[in-house]
Amino acid sequence: MRLVRQSDKRAVKGMRGPRARHGRARAGLAVLAACAVASGCAAPDGKDAVEPAHGQQPLKAPPARALDDYAGRLLAAQAARVAAAKRWRLAEPPLAAPPAPAKKPVIKVRKGFEVDGQEDLDLPPVFTTVPTTDKVVFLTIDDGAEKDPAFLRMMSELKIPYTAFLSNFLVKNDYAYFRKMQALGNGVNNHTLTHPYLPGLSYAGQRREICDMQDIMRKQFGKRPVLFRPPFGNYNQDTLRAAGSCGIKYAPIWNEEAFVDHIEWREEDKQLRPGDIILTHFRGRDEWKGTMPDMVRRLMKYVTGKGYAVARLEDYL
Known part of the structure; x- marks a missing residue:
């Protein structure tokens, strides 16, 4: 035969x-x-x-x-x-991320980012990189000021996942935009009511900013998230205690920040690492010399050129 x-x-x-x-x-x-x-x-x-x-x-x-x-x-x-x-003017398509790991990495606070009582009080860990050998990075987007429909189309068509951290005073005029984002498979998470400098507030003030935003997230998006990012990346023990008291389990910040015309680095060697969390913002021409799609084009040229795929942060937690 x-x-x-x-x-x-x-x-x-x-x-x-x-x-x-x-x-x-x-x-x-x-x-x-x-x-x-x-x-x-x-x-x-x-x-x-x-x-x-x-x-x-x-x-x-x-x-x-x-x-x-x-x-x-x-x-x-x-x-x-x-x-x-x-169609979106990328020289090459983004690399596809591997399947979500069946066994999730153990997330620990980054060394030097602890607060007093971190372990004894079982506070949410602050981290900048997910421990993984997968050649992936995670794109996270803060605030919610810019609501560009072209950005939603671009990310959906290119199949690039991302995680949003929303502040209520910026998103309350158009929750529907972010519900559409959520319906496309992207995470929406807590970034406080008014984006204050949290360590400058009392425990009660911080709890109001975080926990009241949890209630709004439940009402507008169907659930209270377990991810919280402190505004400006600033926090103290009260911040993490308040966050933990209303259901927050993780406090990811970032290792790189992407702008429309450059990238800023936390590490001195300015190199991507597997599991790095990248921060950017919902911004447009009012604050940038370009649009969110422009930012994505620049970032993906770099990330793809270095052989990395963008994965979904929640898949690793």
Whole structure:
């Protein structure tokens, strides 16, 4: 029994360009099918048994059509990513993130970022990088001042995940924009009511800023988040105590900050690391020399060029 016909091989050999690549993919699938037959793998529906040779156990036909369909879906998905990148003026499509880890990393406070009583009081950890060997970074966006529909379309079409940290005084005039963002699979989280310098407030004042925002998040977005980012990255023990008292489990800040025309670094070597959290803001031409899509183009050129994918922060927590 010849599983790969010679005519198929000649046809693939004579093709050029995309048609040739598709032909080679089909031929490769036929080889996989041959391996499946040789190892006695069953077809997806358990039918179409192949007649065994004398003295052999019955073999099942390979899932050739399923393999072909799968390859077709992969090719179509990649073609869509390439087309989206071209549409949004990226030189190359963003790299796809790996699947979310089944075993989540253990998140600990970054050394030097602790507060008194951090462990004894079981306070939410402040961290800038998620411990992972995956070559991924996490994009986080703060405040909520700019509400650019083009940004939502761009991120959806390019399939770039991100996590928002919202301040109520900036988002209350258009909760629907951020609900649409949430519906597209992106996280919405707590960034206080009015974006104050929290260490300058009493414990009660900080708790009001954080916990009242939790109530608003529940009302507007369906749940109280477990992620909280202190404004300006400033906090003290009261901040973390208040946050923990109303359901916050993590207080991620950032290792890099992206602007429309440059990147700022926390580390002196100015290098991305696996698991780094990147901060940017909902900003537009009123405050930047460009738009949010402009910022994404610059950032993704750098991130992709360094061989990193953007993953969803919540998938690792």
